[in-house]
Amino acid sequence: MDMSQVVIDVKGLNKWYGEFHVLKNIDLEVHKGERIVICGPSGSGKSTLIRCMNRLERHQEGTITVDGTELTNNLKGIEKIRREVGMVFQNFNLFPHMTVLENLTLAPVWVRRMPRREAEATAMRYLERVRIAEQAGKYPGQLSGGQQQRVAIARALCMSPNILLFDEPTSALDPEMIKEVLDVMVSLAEEDMTMVCVTHEMGFARTVADRIIFMDHGEIVEQNSPEEFFSNPQYDRTKLFLSQILHH
Amino acid sequence: MQAFRLKEQLVPILTQTLVVGAILYVALLLFQNTQANLEARNIASGFGFLSVESGMPINDSLLAYAPADTYGRAFLVGIVNTLFVSALSIVLATALGVLVGVARVSANWLVARLAAVYVELFRNIPLLLTLFFCYSTLLAFLPAPRQSLSPLAGVFINNRGVFAPRPHWLDGMGWVVLALGLAAIGAVLLARRSKRLRDETGRGLPAGWISLGLIAGLPTLAYFLAGRPIDFDVPTLHGFNFKGGMVLRPEFTALLTGLVLYTAAFIGENVRSGIQSVDKGQLDAAKALGLRPGSIMRKVILPQTLRVCIPATTNDYTSLVKNSSLAVAIGYPDMVSIGGTIIGQNDQAIEVIGLWMAVYLTINLVLSLGMNWCNAKVRLVER
Numbered sequence: 264m265d266m267s268q269v270v271i272d273v274k275g276l277n278k279w280y281g282e283f284h285v286l287k288n289i290d291l292e293v294h295k296g297e298r299i300v301i302c303g304p305s306g307s308g309k310s311t312l313i314r315c316m317n318r319l320e321r322h323q324e325g326t327i328t329v330d331g332t333e334l335t336n337n338l339k340g341i342e343k344i345r346r347e348v349g350m351v352f353q354n355f356n357l358f359p360h361m362t363v364l365e366n367l368t369l370a371p372v373w374v375r376r377m378p379r380r381e382a383e384a385t386a387m388r389y390l391e392r393v394r395i396a397e398q399a400g401k402y403p404g405q406l407s408g409g410q411q412q413r414v415a416i417a418r419a420l421c422m423s424p425n426i427l428l429f430d431e432p433t434s435a436l437d438p439e440m441i442k443e444v445l446d447v448m449v450s451l452a453e454e455d456m457t458m459v460c461v462t463h464e465m466g467f468a469r470t471v472a473d474r475i476i477f478m479d480h481g482e483i484v485e486q487n488s489p490e491e492f493f494s495n496p497q498y499d500r501t502k503l504f505l506s507q508i509l510h511h
Numbered sequence: 512m513q514a515f516r517l518k519e520q521l522v523p524i525l526t527q528t529l530v531v532g533a534i535l536y537v538a539l540l541l542f543q544n545t546q547a548n549l550e551a552r553n554i555a556s557g558f559g560f561l562s563v564e565s566g567m568p569i570n571d572s573l574l575a576y577a578p579a580d581t582y583g584r585a586f587l588v589g590i591v592n593t594l595f596v597s598a599l600s601i602v603l604a605t606a607l608g609v610l611v612g613v614a615r616v617s618a619n620w621l622v623a624r625l626a627a628v629y630v631e632l633f634r635n636i637p638l639l640l641t642l643f644f645c646y647s648t649l650l651a652f653l654p655a656p657r658q659s660l661s662p663l664a665g666v667f668i669n670n671r672g673v674f675a676p677r678p679h680w681l682d683g684m685g686w687v688v689l690a691l692g693l694a695a696i697g698a699v700l701l702a703r704r705s706k707r708l709r710d711e712t713g714r715g716l717p718a719g720w721i722s723l724g725l726i727a728g729l730p731t732l733a734y735f736l737a738g739r740p741i742d743f744d745v746p747t748l749h750g751f752n753f754k755g756g757m758v759l760r761p762e763f764t765a766l767l768t769g770l771v772l773y774t775a776a777f778i779g780e781n782v783r784s785g786i787q788s789v790d791k792g793q794l795d796a797a798k799a800l801g802l803r804p805g806s807i808m809r810k811v812i813l814p815q816t817l818r819v820c821i822p823a824t825t826n827d828y829t830s831l832v833k834n835s836s837l838a839v840a841i842g843y844p845d846m847v848s849i850g851g852t853i854i855g856q857n858d859q860a861i862e863v864i865g866l867w868m869a870v871y872l873t874i875n876l877v878l879s880l881g882m883n884w885c886n887a888k889v890r891l892v893e894r
């Protein structure tokens with residue numbers, strides 16, 4: 264892992280929804296190849312934070328720099344960053360009117376101007392990788408939740424991103440499907456993909472994360488390596504959260 | 512259990528049979544009663560009148576027509592006019608409606624406001640008034656024939672219409688048609704080649720521009736090579752009006768404009784609610800992939816709005832066809848207006864009304880069938 268290079272640099276980030284202060288003075292550096300898990304109670308601002316990292320939300324104060332490009336209103340910059348940063352959502356958000364293969368080739372063809380044949384070949388490779396190649400011709404509505412989420416991961420991978428953002432990728436899944444999605448994420452981590460994952464899968468966090476970040480009420484309360492985080496939490500809020508989540 | 516099943520099936524069948532029977536009985540009564548009344552008043556029934564010479568002038572016809580033609584021919588002119596104005600209005604109203612719907616949800620405040628004002632304005636004013644407005648505005652702004660505007664040689668614009676030279680084909684025109692056909696085939700081949708190139712290399716050809724060049728260029732070349740085989744019948748001023756040439760009447764223009772403006776407001780609302788029915792997550796996912804706003808609209812959002820739009824828009828299309836009968840108010844000779852004149856001349860009201868109903872019913876059933884077919888095409892595939 265090349266820890267020297269900072270690929271996501273968040274400095275003094277503040278965001279409000281109207282009067283509501285949703286992100287408070289966030290500072291965060293993500294290094295190349297690093298795996299970060301963000302956890303915290305519902306409503307603490309986890310989704311808002313990672314959605315700021317590819318400008319699905321705009322911030323009011325502070326700077327976010329991704330791969331050397333600062334996120335501002337500059338459309339060119341936003342487009343460049345979105346090409347490099349993949350995102351996987353809680354509700355999969357596959358395009359229901361397109362087949363699995365069409366979902367995967369849409370962006371490579373229209374954003375990267377990749378020849379369709381090549382895009383389809385790439386798509387099939389990633390579908391095999393998430394072990395779902397035989398479903399290429401089906402529509403999302405015909406797949407199980409776990410299968411849909413694996414397609415969504417493959418769709419993000421087809422753009423060859425440098426960074427992957429995950430927003431609770433297993434929260435909408437039935438328990439028996441969680442593992443198939445986590446397995447894919449673990450294999451990505453083994454390939455040194457830079458990953459920022461909002462998740463409550465503490466087993467995944469323990470084995471995969473380089474760093475765990477705990478958020479509450481729009482603040483980063485503490486961050487630490489998994490060993491320290493689980494064995495020696497520093498703050499009462501963290502202890503309370505851990506006791507709640509680990510006893511479920 | 513078995514008996515219960517039987518009863519469950521029998522009751523609806525019985526009630527339906529009763530209802531159908533009752534309707535048929537009432538229809539029979541009406542028919543007999545009408546026959547008796549017509550005989551009492553000495554009105555011949557039947558469709559014989561259709562082959563009688565009409566003697567009525569029609570000032571705007573797509574078919575060759577003269578007052579010496581039959582009532583049947585006159586009515587046919589009306590049907591063709593109704594079909595033409597309806598079809599053209601549907602195409603234009605759909606295009607405008609999609610624009611209005613997309614503008615309604617625009618992030619640009621002014622664009623969204625303007626679209627909202629447009630929709631509220633035309634949805635809430637009776638179509639009849641919109642038609643009167645279009646017609647009288649046109650007439651008010653257009654000069655009398657003697658003061659015609661003439662933006663191009665041979666083209667005259669005045670309150671009787673837009674007059675333009677009518678082309679007559681001479682020998683040698685076959686070459687031009689042939690050239691046009693070849694150009695069209697060339698354009699199709701080019702589009703295929705461009706798609707293949709895009710699939711293989713990621714970049715297509717500027718097929719649109721090349722095709723445009725072909726389709727405009729080849730026939731023009733053939734036209735000059737064949738010795739300019741078109742003769743123009745140029746409209747000329749006779750007394751108070753122009754004779755000869757082709758003409759686009761203000762009645763037609765006003766009807767078309769009114770129908771399009773009115774229907775586009777409704778279609779715009781369908782498109783808006785369709786766009787708003789698409790899950791927010793779709794937009795997130797499309798943006799996160801780096802797609803541009805234009806691609807997102809065309810590839811992700813609009814295709815998903817069709818499911819919501821098509822049923823409501825089918826209604827708007829059928830309303831448009833029926834609304835075209837308001838032509839009678841501004842003197843455009845559609846089917847109802849011509850049929851009305853026929854009734855006035857020979858009292859065949861029931862037959863003409865029957866024809867009207869049959870034609871509208873046929874048009875709208877065909878339209879609905881087509882739209883239902885489209886609807887089935889865009890239905891989402893689910894487990």
Ligand SMILES: Nc1ncnc2c1ncn2[C@@H]1O[C@H](COP(=O)(O)OP(=O)(O)O)[C@@H](O)[C@H]1O
Pocket residue numbers: 280283285303304305306307308309310311312
């Ligand atoms: N578009 C929005 N408008 C107003 N408030 C919002 C919006 N999105 C999120 N919030 C609020 O911001 C807070 C943080 O939301 P979120 O980032 O989704 O939390 P988390 O992902 O940690 O559960 C919540 O209290 C939520 O209600």
Ligand SMILES: [Mg+2]
Pocket residue numbers: 309310311431
């Ligand atoms: Mg969340």
